[in-house]
Amino acid sequence: MSLAELICPAGTPAALRTAVDAGADAVYCGFQDATNARNFPGLNFTPDELAEAVAYAHARATKVLLALNTYPPAGKVDLWRHAADTGARLGVDAFIVADMGVADYIARTHPQMRLHLSVQAAASSPEAIRYYCESFGVKRVVLPRILTIPEIRQIRGEIPCEIETFIFGNHGLMVEGRCSLTNYLTGQSTNMDGVCSPAEQVDYARHADGSMSSRLAGFTIDCFGPEEKAGYPTICKGRYTAPHRPEGYYAFEEPVSLNLSRLLPELIEAGVHAFKIEGRQRSKSYVRGVVRAFRQAVDDIRAGREANIADLVALTEGQKQTQGAFETKKWR
Amino acid sequence: MTPGTDTAPPIRVPGSGVIARLACGVVQPLLSRTVRRIAARHPQLFARLGPHQRTDFLIDPVDLPFALHLRPDPAALIFRAVPRDAAPRAGAVIRGRFLLLLELMDSEEDGDAAFFSRDLEVSGDTEAVVRLRNALDDVDGSIAEEAAAMFGVPGRAVLARLRRAYSHDYERKTA
Numbered sequence: 451m452s453l454a455e456l457i458c459p460a461g462t463p464a465a466l467r468t469a470v471d472a473g474a475d476a477v478y479c480g481f482q483d484a485t486n487a488r489n490f491p492g493l494n495f496t497p498d499e500l501a502e503a504v505a506y507a508h509a510r511a512t513k514v515l516l517a518l519n520t521y522p523p524a525g526k527v528d529l530w531r532h533a534a535d536t537g538a539r540l541g542v543d544a545f546i547v548a549d550m551g552v553a554d555y556i557a558r559t560h561p562q563m564r565l566h567l568s569v570q571a572a573a574s575s576p577e578a579i580r581y582y583c584e585s586f587g588v589k590r591v592v593l594p595r596i597l598t599i600p601e602i603r604q605i606r607g608e609i610p611c612e613i614e615t616f617i618f619g620n621h622g623l624m625v626e627g628r629c630s631l632t633n634y635l636t637g638q639s640t641n642m643d644g645v646c647s648p649a650e651q652v653d654y655a656r657h658a659d660g661s662m663s664s665r666l667a668g669f670t671i672d673c674f675g676p677e678e679k680a681g682y683p684t685i686c687k688g689r690y691t692a693p694h695r696p697e698g699y700y701a702f703e704e705p706v707s708l709n710l711s712r713l714l715p716e717l718i719e720a721g722v723h724a725f726k727i728e729g730r731q732r733s734k735s736y737v738r739g740v741v742r743a744f745r746q747a748v749d750d751i752r753a754g755r756e757a758n759i760a761d762l763v764a765l766t767e768g769q770k771q772t773q774g775a776f777e778t779k780k781w782r
Numbered sequence: 783m784t785p786g787t788d789t790a791p792p793i794r795v796p797g798s799g800v801i802a803r804l805a806c807g808v809v810q811p812l813l814s815r816t817v818r819r820i821a822a823r824h825p826q827l828f829a830r831l832g833p834h835q836r837t838d839f840l841i842d843p844v845d846l847p848f849a850l851h852l853r854p855d856p857a858a859l860i861f862r863a864v865p866r867d868a869a870p871r872a873g874a875v876i877r878g879r880f881l882l883l884l885e886l887m888d889s890e891e892d893g894d895a896a897f898f899s900r901d902l903e904v905s906g907d908t909e910a911v912v913r914l915r916n917a918l919d920d921v922d923g924s925i926a927e928e929a930a931a932m933f934g935v936p937g938r939a940v941l942a943r944l945r946r947a948y949s950h951d952y953e954r955k956t957a
Binding site (some may be wrong): 462463655677680705733735739767 | 893898899900905908913916921
């Protein structure tokens with residue numbers, strides 16, 4: 451049976467303490483720069499804050515994973531190398547990386563450090579995952595959210611490392627680490643700058659009838675009716691009109707969150723080693739609620755009890771949830 | 783004053799005009815004292831605000847007779863109650879029920895979830911709002927309880943009463 455570690459998000463030191471206190475086995479976080487994929491204003495850690503966070507977590511037997519999961523632009527690798535050096539000095543337990551150059555630097559410079567392969571690397575085949583394991587000593591892969599449980603079970607038997615899967619939170623099915631939609635409209639890159647829909651280019655307009663438009667870089671990407679639930683202002687979750695769909699439709703994906711609470715026993719049985727909760731950009735309230743709920747569920751399953759997980763739909767995007775491809779490839 | 787971008791029409795509530803001005807006069811001394819003490823106890827708040835320390839925020843509890851004007855500049859902190867018809871042109875506007883805003887400030891509720899449900903409205907400079915949210919979220923404990931405790935037993939009693947009153951008021955209106 452896998453250990454079913456619970457890997458929890460933290461966007462601030464207070465959120466990290468909240469996650470630790472709520473029962474996280476490990477907390478993942480990032481610096482206040484482009485080295486991680488949640489480079490949002492006012493979010494993340496300074497080196498001093500990370501040092502205190504590591505001490506707080508380790509005193510409570512919780513690991514800290516540092517996300518260095520963006521791609522350095524050509525010739526601009528110093529920021530990532532410096533972040534890796536700082537993380538190693540501060541005693542984080544592992545780095546979450548996507549870029550081969552970053553992985554290679556850490557493998558050579560800090561060979562004692564544990565490497566996890568980020569979902570941003572989009573490694574979904576045994577061949578790709580084995581390449582990262584053999585070349586850089588990767589110990590764990592975070593799988594893209596496009597695989598069924600039987601596929602995960604099959605991959606588990608063909609790779610020499612642990613598997614981590616997302617179980618809750620934002621559900622983006624673009625080829626992860628390759629999405630250029632934000633870059634197309636804003637000039638900033640999700641993969642290299644760490645910003646999807648940068649806040650400074652997002653605005654909302656409330657209309658007289660109670661409806662609300664969300665815009666990115668001046669382009670309207672959705673308009674929610676007066677009673678309609680809203681989603682994130684990301685292009686992939688936008689609703690667009692087209693000559694053949696004048697009523698407007700979700701061209702890429704729908705605003706919906708992943709929730710695999712009912713599939714936890716099957717994931718454990720398939721050999722998944724760790725469960726990841728998305729949401730470094732979310733509040734302490736979200737962290738507290740989601741981590742507590744999944745902590746209880748995992749403990750119940752480990753003890754042979756049926757997990758009775760709390761209703762988390764209020765915390766989901768658009769207040770809708772799905773089991774996505776984990777349940778069936780036909781989910782959409 | 784930062785350039786204003788809020789184009790949404792304000793929600794009309796009873797209590798504008800004379801009542802709003804009287805209410806502002808009553809709460810203003812308490813607000814000024816409270817915000818200075820909270821800022822002194824949590825200086826890390828300001829770093830997360832970055833360039834938006836000088837942004838004017840209009841925080842609009844739709845079920846109170848007044849709005850709140852915040853400029854989180856540590857060198858010249860402003861937090862004042864303003865009648866809606868005399869509100870400054872703000873760089874960012876945050877609008878919702880009083881109790882929801884109180885719970886968001888204390889991270890008892892999740893801001894994204896309140897936005898998804900449409901209970902929370904934001905307009906103007908979205909980055910400013912995100913920075914303010916993240917700055918407040920990095921405070922351990924309850925800012926509301928901390929503020930109430932400054933006024934001892936009466937302060938705590940008033941906060942408890944406000945929570946009950948606005949919770950019941952919302953439940954009554956949505957029943």
